[in-house]
Amino acid sequence: MDYVRLGRSSLRVSRIALGAMGIGAKSWRSWVLTEEESRPIVRKAVEAGINLFDTCDYYSAGASETILGKLLREMTRRDEVVIATKLGMNMGKAETQKGFSRKHIVEACEASLKRLGVDYIDLYQTHIWDPTTDIEEMVAAFDDLVRAGKVLYVGATDMPCWQFAKAFYTARLGGRHAFASMQNHYNLIWREDERELIPFCKAEGIGLLPYSPMGRGYLCGAARNKGTTTERSRTDDFAQKLFGRASDLKIADLVDEVAKARGLQSAQVSLAWVLTRHPTAAPIIGATRSEHMGMAVAALEVKLEPADLEKLEKAYEPRPRGGHF
Numbered sequence: 001m002d003y004v005r006l007g008r009s010s011l012r013v014s015r016i017a018l019g020a021m022g023i024g025a026k027s028w029r030s031w032v033l034t035e036e037e038s039r040p041i042v043r044k045a046v047e048a049g050i051n052l053f054d055t056c057d058y059y060s061a062g063a064s065e066t067i068l069g070k071l072l073r074e075m076t077r078r079d080e081v082v083i084a085t086k087l088g089m090n091m092g093k094a095e096t097q098k099g100f101s102r103k104h105i106v107e108a109c110e111a112s113l114k115r116l117g118v119d120y121i122d123l124y125q126t127h128i129w130d131p132t133t134d135i136e137e138m139v140a141a142f143d144d145l146v147r148a149g150k151v152l153y154v155g156a157t158d159m160p161c162w163q164f165a166k167a168f169y170t171a172r173l174g175g176r177h178a179f180a181s182m183q184n185h186y187n188l189i190w191r192e193d194e195r196e197l198i199p200f201c202k203a204e205g206i207g208l209l210p211y212s213p214m215g216r217g218y219l220c221g222a223a224r225n226k227g228t229t230t231e232r233s234r235t236d237d238f239a240q241k242l243f244g245r246a247s248d249l250k251i252a253d254l255v256d257e258v259a260k261a262r263g264l265q266s267a268q269v270s271l272a273w274v275l276t277r278h279p280t281a282a283p284i285i286g287a288t289r290s291e292h293m294g295m296a297v298a299a300l301e302v303k304l305e306p307a308d309l310e311k312l313e314k315a316y317e318p319r320p321r322g323g324h325f
Helices: 037-048 059-073 102-116 135-147 161-172 197-202 217-220 220-225 231-235 237-242 247-261 268-276 289-300 306-313
Strands: 003-005 013-014 017-019 053-056 082-089 121-126 151-157 181-183
Touching: 003 053, 003 231, 013 017, 013 059, 037 121, 037 268, 059 082, 059 102, 082 102, 102 121, 102 135, 121 135, 135 151, 135 161, 161 197, 217 247, 217 268, 268 289, 268 306
Parallel strands: 017 053, 053 082, 082 121, 121 151, 151 181
Antiparallel strands: 003 013
């Protein structure tokens, strides 16, 4: 396993992260894995040297945090792993149970600490962005959590670049702890952040933690080519809304072509491409079988040739300006 600094920080994370959206309760999503189904996947990740594990309070209404925390306590030491979680989505019916008010940030953090069974969270991140957020209040609340020792680093997920920049500079110029990372949607068929967000992160030393590096399975080849679907792809209306343009299909076919020529899996080629993109620290993999972890780790050894990169990138068609968060 390779390890890199998370952006400008001195925190060293594995080049692959395990995402825990698929760990929790089937009552939340039909494709989610139970504790026993998740155990071999987490074990494989730990054995492979992966030290970054990403979850969220919203996943399975907190069950993802509970199960992930329990499995990590079984398999490794607290000081050997980096636990990342998120907040912001509605955790109840009340207006105070969502967003980024000081009240919700503090209460959500306490709840996540209890579910994870830890004394501190390594990386605490915003989740689905609320554009009406008072950024100064949010930055101050995150900073208070760091100063209290309950959070070590703060990060963000999918935000308009201007608001992300405002939050970053509000913290930096105010002597508070600024975002160390950005968890963004990024893969060969969704590259919209190359316009503003990624250049900003590169300039300011902010580490990228791309999610859906394989397009939620669209770039994995087999299911698409055979006309079959997994339970997740069948029920994933988010992916169905995002992917499926003619250019997306063309790129997916090119991924398959490169993979076949190199004797690789299409998923490995897709992941290897994301790993080439600076300042990517660790793409987040949502494995549903333990062999997926082996595939992902093997992708670290894949070196795409310049001709491969040109072939994979030239067919991309930018989308109209706008976001999906």
